[in-house]
Amino acid sequence: MKILYYDCFCGISGDMNLGAMVDLGVDAEYLKSELNKLSIKDEFEIKFDKEIKNGITGTKAYVIMNKHDHAHRHLRHIDEIIDNSQLSEFVKAKSKDMFRVIAKAEGKVHGKSMEAVHFHEVGAIDSIVDIVGAAICFEALDVDRIYSSPVQLGGGFVNCAHGVIPVPAPATVEILKGVPVKTGLVDSETTTPTGAAILASNAETFVNLDMKISKTGYGLGTKEFEIPNVLRVYLAEM
Numbered sequence: 760m761k762i763l764y765y766d767c768f769c770g771i772s773g774d775m776n777l778g779a780m781v782d783l784g785v786d787a788e789y790l791k792s793e794l795n796k797l798s799i800k801d802e803f804e805i806k807f808d809k810e811i812k813n814g815i816t817g818t819k820a821y822v823i824m825n826k827h828d829h830a831h832r833h834l835r836h837i838d839e840i841i842d843n844s845q846l847s848e849f850v851k852a853k854s855k856d857m858f859r860v861i862a863k864a865e866g867k868v869h870g871k872s873m874e875a876v877h878f879h880e881v882g883a884i885d886s887i888v889d890i891v892g893a894a895i896c897f898e899a900l901d902v903d904r905i906y907s908s909p910v911q912l913g914g915g916f917v918n919c920a921h922g923v924i925p926v927p928a929p930a931t932v933e934i935l936k937g938v939p940v941k942t943g944l945v946d947s948e949t950t951t952p953t954g955a956a957i958l959a960s961n962a963e964t965f966v967n968l969d970m971k972i973s974k975t976g977y978g979l980g981t982k983e984f985e986i987p988n989v990l991r992v993y994l995a996e997m
Contacts, residue, residue: 760903760904760996760997761901761902761903761904761994761995761996762902762903762904762905762906762968762970762993762994762995762996762997763897763900763902763904763905763906763992763993763994763995764905764906764907764908764968764970764992764993764994764995765905765906765907765908765958765962765990765991765992766907766908766990766991766992766993767907767908767909767910767911767950767958767990768908768911768991769911769944769945769949769980769984769986769987769988769989769990770910770911770912770913770948770949770950770951770954770990771910771949771950771951771954771955771957771958771990772889772950772951772953772954772980772990773885773886773888773889773890773892773893773951773953773954773957774819774820774821774822774885774889774978774980774981775820775954775978775979775980775989775990776889776892776893776896776954776957776978776990777790777805777807777820777888777889777892777893777896777978778807778817778818778819778820778977778978778979778990779817779818779976779977779978779990779991779992780892780893780896780900780976780978780992781807781818781820781976781978782817782818782976782977782978782992783900783974783975783976783992783994784900784974784976784994785895785896785899785900786899787807789899790805790892790895790896790899791805793846793850793895794888794891794892794895796844796845796846797840797841797844797846797887797891798840798843798844799840799884799887801825802824802825802826802884803822803823803824803825803884803885803888804822804823804825805820805821805822805823805888805892806820806821806823807819807820807821808821810979812977812979812980812987812988812989813984813986813987813988813989814987815977815979815987815989816977817976817977817978817979817989818976818977818978818979819978819979819981820978822884822885822888822889824884824885831877831878832877832878833874833875833876833877833878834858834859834862834873834874834876834878835874837855837858837878837887838855838858840887841854841855841891846891846895847898849894849898850891850894850895850898851894853893853894853897853898853960853961854890854891854893854894856960857890857893857894857956857957857960857961858890858956859873860934860956860959860960861878861930861934861952861953861956862874862876862878863933864930864931864933864934864952864956865878865930865952867933868929868930868933886953889953889957890953890956890957893957893961897961900994902994904963904997905961905962905963906962906963906964906965906966906968907958907962907964907965908965908966908967909938909939909940909941909965909967910935910938910939910940910941910950910955910958910965911940911941911942911944911949911950912926912927912931912935912940912941912942912948912949912950913926913927913942913943913944913945913946913947913948913949913950914926914942914943914944914945914946914947915945915946915947915948917947917948926947926948927940927942927948927950928948928951928952930952930955931950931951931952931955934952934955934956934959935950935955935958935959938958938959938965939965939966944986945984945985945986947982947984949980949988968995968997969997970993970995970996970997971995971996971997972993972994972995973993973994973995973996974993974994975991975992975993975994976991976992976993976994977989977990977991977992978990978992
């Protein structure tokens with residue numbers, strides 16, 4: 760059985776996931792061409808660079824805005840962007856599932872229905888790219904199962920659209936209910952709501968596994984820590 764395994768010893772964000780997927784073997788040009796099927800294709804660029812973080816070579820994903828997008832979208836607006844694309848039905852369904860996980864969590868935190876939630880950072884172009892890009896990568900890898908380790912969330916406080924909030928962010932906690940997590944490794948956010956949604960929507964279980972690893976990929980984060988700020992992923996067999 761071919762599996763994709765997430766080793767989230769320093770958490771996960773949407774851009775770290777894209778970097779890890781490309782580092783694992785998803786063709787970067789294919790990913791870009793699929794993302795260009797979105798109606799918002801003129802509003803962003805994406806590039807991948809080989810870089811080093813704490814001595815570990817991996818891939819850093821950069822989502823570059825061609826214009827600053829501060830629109831507060833509702834779930835229906837994101838559904839329209841996805842449904843009106845020429846992406847596969849698999850990618851459309853996976854992408855919408857991930858956004859629904861976030862919308863449900865944000866609704867719970869803010870006391871609103873899922874449909875009434877305004878997507879702030881998550882509704883920005885880069886997060887649409889991160890989530891739809893994740894679905895494209897899952898289709899390209901064509902694994903039988905997706906599993907993850909327990910997830911490191913970090914600690915301290917972070918600035919967001921609502922002001923200063925504790926780490927992990929309330930939406931991240933809500934998304935990862937029932938998932939084994941760790942906290943406090945660094946005084947910073949290591950898992951974002953987008954990263955949490957990618958895992959919560961797709962990983963079947965969160966355990967340390969016995970497996971035969973065939974390939975390893977590293978997605979590099981932006982922040983500098985004493986530990987490697989990277990997401991490690993494996994293609995493996997069980």
